[in-house]
Amino acid sequence: MERREVSFRIQRYNPQVDQTPFYDNFKIAVEKGITILRVLNHIKEQLEPRLTFRAFCQAGICGSCAVRVNGISKLACTTQVWDELTGGGDDPILIEPLSNLPVIRDLLVDIDPVIEKLRQNQGWVVPSIPEEKMGFKEHAVSDDEFEVINAATDCILCGSCYSECSMMGVNPRYISPPVLLKTFRMNNDTRDTDGDERLRRVTADHGLWDCTHCYRCVEHCTKNIPIMDGIHRLREEAFERGMTGSEGARHAQAFFDDTRNTGRLREVTLPLRTKGVTGSFGMLPLALKMALKGRTPPLFVHRIAGIERIREIYRKLEK
Amino acid sequence: MKFAYFLSCINESMTREVDRSIESLKKDLDIVLFKLEKGACCGGSNLDYVSPEHFLVINGRNIALAEQMNLDLVTSCSTCLLTLRRAKQILDSSPDKRQFVNSFLANEGLSYTGSSDVKHLLWVITEDLGLSRLAEKVTTPLTGIRFAPFYGCHIIRPSQLLGRDNPASPSSLDLVVEALGGSLVEYPSKNKCCGFHTLLVAEKESLAMSGNAIESAIRAEADYIVTPCPLCHTALDAYQPKALEGRRVSRSIPVLHLSQIIGLALGHSREELGIDRHMIT
Known part of the structure; x- marks a missing residue:
């Protein structure tokens, strides 16, 4: 059995006592195949009983043990020490709490902000069967119907995507990837009847259209859920349901229109079309400075060669 | 090395220096780029929200234009890269979608088959040219x-x-x-x-x-x-x-x-x- 000494650098923090977070180092002999969670358990049982973290199922199902390992959010129970060794195995493995959530102590974060956002955005099925008739009549979901939301139902609310999200990092009020995923999942559940209202809520400020599509949520989802596909689908749904008044929707519409008109994006009027006249007023100083450097987009873009072909495609698709 | 070059909207407006600097490098790096003059805006990962069908046909067509030239398609914009590769992945994994897209391309003499790769300029430098040749x-x-x-x-x-x-x-x-x-x-x-x-x-x-x-x-x-x-x-x-x-x-x-x-x-x-x-x- 392969075995080696590995250093672990673990963030410690008790907000009631400590001014700022600090790090403790532990050097432990570890066998190949050992997970980060077993290391944390070992440290708690043998070396530092005050080390605080959350864990339960030890099998990647309950989602409670997510931490950042070497800067990336992961489940401690499914992450092997050997896969995290860098610098020829000599660098310490850094273990920190999830980002974008309040730290209760050490590696333990408060997940309540996520739960509260789910509550505000109706993250549950609103069925067509009235409450009093519940339990008397089956509402079956076929395999094909379930397939649409199959991957999304794998979400274990571990909080990794919440921790990795670029927008969450700069706006705590942002709706967040797990809530958008849950919205997609509920809106595509054939038993649900409240898609309109749910989508109206998530397209409000700090909502659906604020996603920067940085794909960090997808990249680091512990259950490999294509979260961005769900977000894409919700944006499509906003158009299908005619919820096109938001800046984000107007922005998307501009790309659609320009491709038909010239085949090129007309960037010069993009702020105006996205934000409206008053909204884009604040951009004038930057536009002037860019003009001095010759960086302003041209007033009129050229039509691509054979634009008629593109328009033909549009006409055919609109039929 | 020959490639079809995808014209990114931003490089024709705010960042014109990108294509200008690439132009001055082509000879040194022994790269020939054929500009995709008929290519349309990729939709900047926005077009598909309005219509996933338009996104797929427009970008299937963009890639098919490179296929017609028997060349891989290169872009110097990362969002164009992602958008084109998303369309490619969808089309390469679905004969039905390929058929759908091709029904719009036939009268232009185009057909999407999946034969052209879609690459970023950075990958051309690191993979096709190679770092040692670059260093030389x-x-x-x-x-x-x-x-x-x-x-x-x-x-x-x-x-x-x-x-x-x-x-x-x-x-x-x-x-x-x-x-x-x-x-x-x-x-x-x-x-x-x-x-x-x-x-x-x-x-x-x-x-x-x-x-x-x-x-x-x-x-x-x-x-x-x-x-x-x-x-x-x-x-x-x-x-x-x-x-x-x-x-x-x-x-x-x-x-x-x-x-x-x-x-x-x-x-x-x-x-x-x-x-x-x-x-x-």
């Missing part, structure tokens, strides 16, 4: 210049679609800098988001993202940020004064395109490469 061509090594490589998102994530760099610790751009004789600084933002795509819908938040990246590069004492994406460039350069408002940093930092640092190392002038067109110089 250096005439003015960037010795002593410290670069903060900024990858941006759509060239590394989602990795299942892009598949070159490890998104947690990308290295391809670092290797290009080293091949050109430059030095690297360690800083925490190289794989973070520049915020470009929400600049018009959530400006404050986007500027916080670009500001974080710019500030961390300055704190790491980099001389330049370098990026392979013109959208990242715009968020980091044009918006830099705004992004740094209220931050305690001692200076600004110029941002260079991938093509410009290669151009500098190959002995081209700043004027030729359009570096003086940047907002921060």
Whole structure:
């Protein structure tokens, strides 16, 4: 059995006592195949009983043990020490709490902000069967119907995507990837009847259209859920349901229109079309400075060669 | 080496220096680029929200134009890269969707088959040209210049679609800098988001993202940020004064395109490469 000494650098923090977070180092002999969670358990049982973290199922199902390992959010129970060794195995493995959530102590974060956002955005099925008739009549979901939301139902609310999200990092009020995923999942559940209202809520400020599509949520989802596909689908749904008044929707519409008109994006009027006249007023100083450097987009873009072909495609698709 | 070159909208407007600098490099690097004059805007990962069918047909057609020339399709914009590769993945995995798209392309004599790859200029440099050949061509090594490589998102994530760099610790751009004789600084933002795509819908938040990246590069004492994406460039350069408002940093930092640092190392002038067109110089 392969075995080696590995250093672990673990963030410690008790907000009631400590001014700022600090790090403790532990050097432990570890066998190949050992997970980060077993290391944390070992440290708690043998070396530092005050080390605080959350864990339960030890099998990647309950989602409670997510931490950042070497800067990336992961489940401690499914992450092997050997896969995290860098610098020829000599660098310490850094273990920190999830980002974008309040730290209760050490590696333990408060997940309540996520739960509260789910509550505000109706993250549950609103069925067509009235409450009093519940339990008397089956509402079956076929395999094909379930397939649409199959991957999304794998979400274990571990909080990794919440921790990795670029927008969450700069706006705590942002709706967040797990809530958008849950919205997609509920809106595509054939038993649900409240898609309109749910989508109206998530397209409000700090909502659906604020996603920067940085794909960090997808990249680091512990259950490999294509979260961005769900977000894409919700944006499509906003158009299908005619919820096109938001800046984000107007922005998307501009790309659609320009491709038909010239085949090129007309960037010069993009702020105006996205934000409206008053909204884009604040951009004038930057536009002037860019003009001095010759960086302003041209007033009129050229039509691509054979634009008629593109328009033909549009006409055919609109039929 | 011959490629079809996808014309990105932003490189015809705000970042015209990208195509200009690539133009001046082609001969040195022995790369022939055939401009895809008939190619249409990829939709900037926005078109599909309005209509997934339009997104698929327009981008299937873009790739089919390169297939007609028997060439791989190269772009120097990371969002064009992601958008085109998303369409390619959908079409390559579904005969029905291919048939659907081809029904719109037939009267133009085009057909999508999946034979052309879609690549970023950075990949052409690291894979088709190769780092050792790039290093051989250096005439003015960037010795002593410290670069903060900024990858941006759509060239590394989602990795299942892009598949070159490890998104947690990308290295391809670092290797290009080293091949050109430059030095690297360690800083925490190289794989973070520049915020470009929400600049018009959530400006404050986007500027916080670009500001974080710019500030961390300055704190790491980099001389330049370098990026392979013109959208990242715009968020980091044009918006830099705004992004740094209220931050305690001692200076600004110029941002260079991938093509410009290669151009500098190959002995081209700043004027030729359009570096003086940047907002921060």
